[in-house]
Amino acid sequence: EAGVTQFPSHSVIEKGQTVTLRCDPISGHDNLYWYRRVMGKEIKFLLHFVKESKQDESGMPNNRFLAERTGGTYSTLKVQPAELEDSGVYFCASSPTQTGLEQYFGPGTRLTVT
């Protein structure tokens, strides 16, 4: 069974540009989560989808971040316009349940904003 995949693995963009990160969850997992780790600090929750609906987006830092999950399969996270402080590693996780006990993480996308 394929795990959670993320694309790209690494993205380098200039301040003010737009970047779209993609996450493909494990097949059949209705729950999809985004997290990010900035500057070697703790990994922080961004948001949680149940199928195509946003269950909890309390961790989204500001309106420059837009997450979508059309059709309830893969998800995208767009940053527009990117700022220097957005640099970090963005993780995606998926889960078959909503309990949070079985989150399977992808390898992450390292975003560098210059």
Added chain:
Amino acid sequence: AQSVTQLGSHVSVSEGALVLLRCNYSSSVPPYLFWYVQYPNQGLQLLLKYTSAATLVKGINGFEAEFKKSETSFHLTKPSAHMSDAAEYFCAVSEPGSASKIIFGSGTRLSIRP
């Protein structure tokens, strides 16, 4: 509010020595507790989790952790370190019923000396 504190951003032990990674949590309700590991260029992998059953939890690769409510701690141990244990370890907490977010500590990088 929930929080996690990991003591020591970097721990170095000799091969064959005891591994002890410290974690303290703060939660207003009995929490779920986790230890995740991230090997280089890989995603986060769940080592073990505590869900209010046995206070001593055994995980993969010989690791275990003990939930101590009186000390609000969930330290991770392994009796004998192996070179393959070199990785970054994250302690995390979630609130039962929260259905989504996991709160992570800042991580501890474990190095193994030959």
